[in-house]
Amino acid sequence: MAKRLFLTAIVAGLLAVTLLPDRGLSQAADKVTLQLKWVTQAQFAGYYAAKAKGLYEAEKLDVTIRPGGPDIVPEQVVAGGGAQFGIDWLPSLLSARDQGAPLVNIGQVFAYSGMREIAFKSSGIKGAGDLKGRRVAVWFGGNEFELLATLEKHKIDRNKDVTLIQQPFDMNLLLQKKVDAAAAMTYNEYKQVLDAGVKPDDLVVIDFNKEGTAMLEDGIFAKADWIADARNKQVAARFLRASLKGWELCKDKPAECVEIVLKESPVLGREHQAWMMTEINKLVWGPPAPGSPLGKMDPAAFKQTADIALKFGVIKKPAGDGAYTLAIWELAQKK
Template identity: 75%
Template structure:
C-alpha cells in the first residue's frame, strides 16, 4: 500500500471514529450528565383532574412548575377535566396513571368491577355547604323542613340527604328538593331558601352579587358529621401490583405533589399565578379566593390528618353514607384505599 493510500485510509478511519463519537454523543446526551455520570431517565406519568384547570388543583401545577416532579425523576402531564370527562374511566382505560375525584365515585367504580384504589387523600375536609339568607330564618338543618331546597344531583346530593336524615326530615315528604344548575341564581333570586355551594367557588359567586357574608347562613356538613371525602388521588390496583417500580413511582409522585401543596400553603399568590398561566378562564380575584379556601380543605382549620393520609373514620363515614343512599349496594371494604403509598412517600 502506498504512503498516500495509508494516509487516506487513516483519514477515513479517523473520520468514521469522529462520526461515531458524535452520534454516540447525540444519542446519549439525555442519559449522560456533564460529569460523565449516567442520569436516570424520567418516568412519564399522567394525572387526570376532576375538573378544568383552576386553583382547586394548584398543588399539582405548582409541583410541576417548581420542578418537584423533576427532582423525583418524573415527567408529569396534567390532564384537565370537564363535564364529559370521568377520571375513573380515563384511569381504568389506561389514559392516565393517576386520577382525582371524590371518594363516592371511586367506591361506585370499584363495585362495578373497575380495579381502582385510593392512594392518597389530599382534601381532609368537605368544601360543600348549603347556603341560605339569614332573612329566610334558616339557622339549622331542622329549619329546612317544609322548604324548597336546591342541590346538585348526579352524586353531589348525598351530604345534604344524610343531613336531612339526621334531623328526621323525609326528603320525599318534608322538603322539596330542586335540581340546581351550576350557578347560584335560584338562591340569589330567592326561588329557593337554600342552595348548594362549594366554599371555593359558588359561595364566592353569591358574594360577588353584593351580598355580605354576615347576611348568609351556612350549613357545614363537616360540623354536622355528614361530610364525605373529596379530591383523593387514585390509581389502578393492578398497575401498582404489576411492578414494584410502579409503587415507587406513585410514592415519588405523591411526595412531589405534597411539596406542591405545601408551596401553595406558604405562598398562595405565587400558586395563583402558576394556575393563571395554565388557564385564564377564571379571573385572578376568583382564583385567589379559591386558593385560600382550598388550602383550608387541605391543611385546615380545622386541623386534620396530614394531607395524603386517609382518616379511617372519615372513610367509613363516607362509605356508610354511600351505602345508605345506594351509591353502592354492598358495604365498602377498607381495601378501597391503601396507606402504603403515603407511607413510602414519607420515608424519604
C-alpha cells in the same frame, strides 16, 4: 512501542467509559399522566405547582396534567389506561369500584368537604333542622348525598318534609329567591353569591363537616394492579411525594401558586383564583387541623364517607378498607 501505548490508552479509555454509570438510562424520567376531575383552577394548584417548580422533575418524573370537564370521568380514564393517576371525590371512586373498576385511593389530599347548603337569614332558616317544609336546591348526580344524610340526621323525610329542586351550576335560584336554600362550594359558588352583592352576614351556612355528614372529596387514585408492580409502586410514591410538596408550597406561598394556575389558564381571573386558593387551603390544612397527616387517609373520615355512600345507594356493597392503601403514602415518607 508508541503504537502499543496508543492502543493501550484507547482500550483503557473504552473500559473507563464502559465502567461509567449510564446516566442517560439511570436518570431517564418516568412519563406519567394525571387526570383532573375538572378544569384548570386553584382546586388543583398543588399539582401545577409541583410541575412548575420542578418538584416532579426532581423525582425523575415527566408529568402531564390533563384538565377535566363535564364529559370526563377520571375513573374511566385511569381504568382505561389513559392516565396513571386521577383526582376525584371519594364517593365517585367508591362507585367506580363497586361497578368493578380496579382502582384504589393512594393519597387523600382534601381533609374536609367544601360542600355547603346556604340560605338567606331573612328566610327564617337558622340551621339544617329548619329545612323542613322548604324548597331546597342541590346538584344531583352524586353531589346530593351530604344533604340527604343531613336531612335524615334531623329526621326530615326527603320525600314528604322537603321539596328538593334540581340546581343548575349557578346560584340564580337562590339569588332570585325561588328556593329557600341552595348548594354551594366554599371555593366557588359561595363567592358567586358574594359577588352578586350579598354580605356574609346576610347568609346562613350549613357546614356538613360540623353536621358530621361530610364526605371526602379530592383524593389521588390509581389502578390497583398497576401499583402492584414494584417499579410502579416506586413511581407512585415519587409522584405522591412531589404532589404533597406542591400542596405544602401552596400553603406557604398561595399567591405564587395562584400565578402558576393563571399561567396555565387565565379564564377565571386572579381575584376568583385567589379566593379559591384560600378556601382550598382550608380544605387541605384546616382549621381545625386534620386528624391525619397530609395525603394519609383518615380511617374515620373514610368510614363516614363509605357508610353514607352505602346508605344512599352510591354503592351496593360495603366499600371495605381495600378502597384505599397507605402503602404508597408510607413509601413516600422514606426519602
